[in-house]
Amino acid sequence: MSMSSYPNFKVLSWNVCGAGSKDFQRAMRLLIKVYSPDFLLIIEPQISGDRATTVCSSLGYGDVLRVDADGRSGGIWLAWRSNDFQIQLIDASQQHISVKVSNNSQRDWILTGVYGSPKYRFHQLLWSHLIQFGRDLEIPWLVTGDFNAYGSLSEKAGPPSSASIRRCQQFSNWINDANLLDLGFSGPQFTWYRGDSNNTFKASRIDRSLCNSAWNTTFANTSIRQLPKLHSDHLPILTTYYAPQSVNCGVKPFRFEAAWLLHNNFSEFFAENWNIDGDLDQGLKDISNKLQEWNRLTFGIIGHRKKRLLARMQGVQLRIATSPSPGLFKLQAKLEKELDDLLAQEEVIWFQRAKESWVKLGEQNTSYFHQQANRRRRRNKILSLRNQNGEWVEDPTLLRNIIVDFFALLYTQDDPVYSDLMPKNCFPRISSEELLTLLRPFQINDFHRAVFDMKPFAAPGPDGFQAIFYQKLWALVGKSLNNMAVKFFETGEIEEEALESTVVLIPKTESPESPAQFRPICLNNVRLKIITKAITNRLKPLMRMKFFTRSGRRRVEREAL
Numbered sequence: 001m002s003m004s005s006y007p008n009f010k011v012l013s014w015n016v017c018g019a020g021s022k023d024f025q026r027a028m029r030l031l032i033k034v035y036s037p038d039f040l041l042i043i044e045p046q047i048s049g050d051r052a053t054t055v056c057s058s059l060g061y062g063d064v065l066r067v068d069a070d071g072r073s074g075g076i077w078l079a080w081r082s083n084d085f086q087i088q089l090i091d092a093s094q095q096h097i098s099v100k101v102s103n104n105s106q107r108d109w110i111l112t113g114v115y116g117s118p119k120y121r122f123h124q125l126l127w128s129h130l131i132q133f134g135r136d137l138e139i140p141w142l143v144t145g146d147f148n149a150y151g152s153l154s155e156k157a158g159p160p161s162s163a164s165i166r167r168c169q170q171f172s173n174w175i176n177d178a179n180l181l182d183l184g185f186s187g188p189q190f191t192w193y194r195g196d197s198n199n200t201f202k203a204s205r206i207d208r209s210l211c212n213s214a215w216n217t218t219f220a221n222t223s224i225r226q227l228p229k230l231h232s233d234h235l236p237i238l239t240t241y242y243a244p245q246s247v248n249c250g251v252k253p254f255r256f257e258a259a260w261l262l263h264n265n266f267s268e269f270f271a272e273n274w275n276i277d278g279d280l281d282q283g284l285k286d287i288s289n290k291l292q293e294w295n296r297l298t299f300g301i302i303g304h305r306k307k308r309l310l311a312r313m314q315g316v317q318l319r320i321a322t323s324p325s326p327g328l329f330k331l332q333a334k335l336e337k338e339l340d341d342l343l344a345q346e347e348v349i350w351f352q353r354a355k356e357s358w359v360k361l362g363e364q365n366t367s368y369f370h371q372q373a374n375r376r377r378r379r380n381k382i383l384s385l386r387n388q389n390g391e392w393v394e395d396p397t398l399l400r401n402i403i404v405d406f407f408a409l410l411y412t413q414d415d416p417v418y419s420d421l422m423p424k425n426c427f428p429r430i431s432s433e434e435l436l437t438l439l440r441p442f443q444i445n446d447f448h449r450a451v452f453d454m455k456p457f458a459a460p461g462p463d464g465f466q467a468i469f470y471q472k473l474w475a476l477v478g479k480s481l482n483n484m485a486v487k488f489f490e491t492g493e494i495e496e497e498a499l500e501s502t503v504v505l506i507p508k509t510e511s512p513e514s515p516a517q518f519r520p521i522c523l524n525n526v527r528l529k530i531i532t533k534a535i536t537n538r539l540k541p542l543m544r545m546k547f548f549t550r551s552g553r554r555r556v557e558r559e560a561l
Contacts (some may be wrong), residue, residue: 006106006219007084008242012037013113015146015192015207015234019045019055019077027231028059035227035238038084041097041113042077043146043234045069052077065099067092076113076145091133095126096145098133107218110137114145116206120167123149127174134178140215143180144239146207151175151182154510155205157190180210183239185511186383187226187392191235209239223383226511228392254288254464258457259345261472263299271476280480280527281495284463302346309339351457382505386513403505406515434542442489442534444482448474450533451481454526461525462500470526485531498528 012035016024019042031037040061045052048068052075056064062082069075076097080087090098090110098112112130116123134141149171153160156168175182191207194200209224219241227236260266273290275283313335320328384394385402393399430438456468470477488494505518512518 006241006243007103008240009039009085010035010037010241011039011041011111011142011144011209011239012236013041013043013144013146013207013209013239014236015043015115015232017044017046017232017234020047020051021231023231025055025058030230031227031236032060037238038081039111040077040079041145042079043075043113043115045075045077046072048075063087065089065092065097067094067097070094074115074117076115078111078113093126093129095122096130107139109140109142109215109218112141112143112145114143114147116146116148118148127178131174131178134180134212137212138214140218141212142209142215142239143211144209144237146234147171148206150204150206151208155190157201157203175210178210180212181216183209183211183222183224185209185224185226185237186381187511188229188235188513189509189511191226191237192233193229194233207234207237209237223381225383225394253462254292255460256288256291256465256469257295257299257349258466258468258472259302259348260291260295260299261468262341262345262348264341265298269294269298270473274473274476276476276479278480280477280484281497283477283480284465284527288464302342302349305342306339306346309335309342313339382512385515403515403518407503407520430542438538438542440538442486442538444478446534446537447482447485447530448478449537450530453533453537454529459504459523461523461528462502463497463525463527465526467526470530481527481530484527485534488531494528494531498525500525 012031014031016028018024019028028042032040040059045055046069047055048066052066052068056066056077056079059079061079064077064079065087066078067074067076074094076092078087078097078099084103086102088100088102090100092098094115095117096112096114098110100108101111102108112133114126116126130143150156150168151172153165153168156164160168185205185208189205190203191205192203194202207226211219211222215222221243222239222241225238225240227238229235270287274287313332316328316332316335320332382399382403384392385399387393387398387402393402451467451470451474454467454471456471457466460466470481484494484498502523504521504523505515506521508517508519
């Protein structure tokens, strides 16, 4: 069953540092009212017996599983909405509780709530158990709670000690050994705070949500929010899954899919629909519309094509088992080849989305690229930011306004530019021969070099065409590109649409809290970058001689641009 039809759900985990007070009950009622979690993981309630039963009954949830506190130490409670989910207890201890979650016969998943002991020897027992538990687990698994450990030195305030470095490495190793992924977060940087002065202040991120690869694939639209601090010295952690269709991101822009190049019908289709002698800008507009139609009617959805192909292969193999024939063996080989081609197309699709610059296509499988694409998508979502008053804002419309207002102000010119202050007569002179070299007319070989110097899968501009489009289809598009570029150098004119760009925000920190913690990056169309790259290649030899005799290649290119 498609997970896009799986209902939205929320898991709230919180180390409450005691659930027996009125303060706790007021804070918990507020969280339930504001966030409506489907699952509550209450960690370290520090009460048990009849008193715990009374508090659990006041939560308003149908069912509760409890690992009672040992005296005033520890304890884990799990409450859930019994009308929507069915829960089966798998196992539990003073440090964890694991259950299987079912929902109307849809795909089951595992929820593990964690309270990691502050004592390392007990920590080791928990880690060993969870590694063993998750080793052969094939269904989605969410692990959330208070781990009493942090995964990097940036997750702890203050200077590192040798002990903190060691504990940090041990926790990171455990996450890797358990094949778990950190789901990241939005909100405050730390989840545990103590102290009210510079001398006593301590903070770290010891509460989090982790998942296995099956969860990352099945519930890709999962977000983690570290909520405001209430009652306890730990922040509540809200893990939310929402169906993809519940998010409105506007009209989806066109993107050229490199996987199309592997389809056996693509070359013929493109040759028939591309005018070699035509205008590049108009040609890109026309072919993008035709490609979207071709994708819908011919290329199709990879998942659906795989299912149909596997069904055909199964039918052929059943017939071979009862009445083998040369024709059936030939058909089986043909279908196997089609499946290999289809899997290669799928791998390219996810490689393109993952944008892993350090790994080459073919070195990893589709599942790996799928995981990386999902992690990247989750990291790029902006779920909450602080406004000018320091208040956390989560409403999408208000978030857009905060970001637009910040960068509009940032890039507004405050003072006029005084040209008299510009330096004069400080640039090296060039010889007549060097000038002739610079003024030599650009030719198609210059643009060919520029195209093939580019990274094939670097992010595209608004037109959606990456460099791989020009590289793989140079024989057909090269002439139009050359005509466009030569016209620019002869007349200084270029289509306005070629100059359009997309501005994206790259986080400067693990969890940005304000627009100032994003770096705006301008993504230009590749056809414009080809022109600037050709200019850079022309300038590089001269720049190296005149300006940077001891500089490396990268600095020369950067300064030339």
